[in-house]
Amino acid sequence: MPEVDQLNPSSHTDKIRDALAVSTYSYPDNSMLAVQRQDSKYSDKNLLLEYMAILSLNKKSGDLQRKINEMRKLSHNWDTYGAEPPNEEARNAARELLVCMEGRKFLPTDAVASAEGGVALSFTAGNRYADIECLNSGEILAVTVNERGEPIVWEVQKNTSGFMQTIEHIHAHISP
């Protein structure tokens, strides 16, 4: 991948275009890019900012995936109150959710082992909070908490549609 901080002004657009072409991000092809460069939306500065945002998103997602993978090393009673470590089913569900979230460009602020046995993906923004818990039982529960501290909980359907509905709901809650 290119070194973003070493771009020079005369060639950085080409480098960004090349980098976008090899990334997994779906972006207009080169012919569209040539036409749309007249539009400010595709200005050199915006392209660079968008590319950096994608890099940041990919890095954060990778970090969270690694954190979930590391949870397999936890042992019984890791929380000192008798909690079980997240099992494979819970870790896989959390990873699948993360893939959907990355596609939506909306990642959790953290991923931690749950004391109920499972993986929790949490979202925080000021006084607003939400999380999704993928439990060892196979159940997935989500919660949002408003400024008054009132929680709303629902069970997440274990399919892409169910995942996306929950992600959209939490996105609307966290980023109104």
Next chain:
Amino acid sequence: MPISPRERPFRMMRSGRAEDQDFSPSELMYRRYLQDDFEGESFRPARFSFPPSLNRQRYSEPEDVIFSETGEFDDCGVLECSVEQLSVRLLDDRNVEYGFVPVHRPEENNYSHSEIWAKSSQSNAPTPQPSKVARKMYRTFASKLLKVKIEAKR
């Protein structure tokens, strides 16, 4: 260098004492925690299992929750919250109302040990297993009430 086991405070031993289900609203409840249990200033709901295990103030000191003969909890911190704050009523997704109450569950080497159980509008007997939605609602709500009494070192 080997470290000699410490002696458990006598107040922690049950010594044949009966359960005491009389909780004052102002009585404090204690629980140990680790630094990673916090996200910023807030205790993570995911780190608060149900039924939550707590020590009651009436029969213990805050540091009892981090006592161990082997010192395994030495670097843990202590959280506190009052019975009044923890005793809330919540309505789950099936419109079943649950009232959460402290229940004294003494152990032989920890007489003050208590848990939070739930009484539903359908049954007056407290249960440690209300509906999964009610459990998660309570864990999320109550975790935000916990305040640091002794700072964790790990």
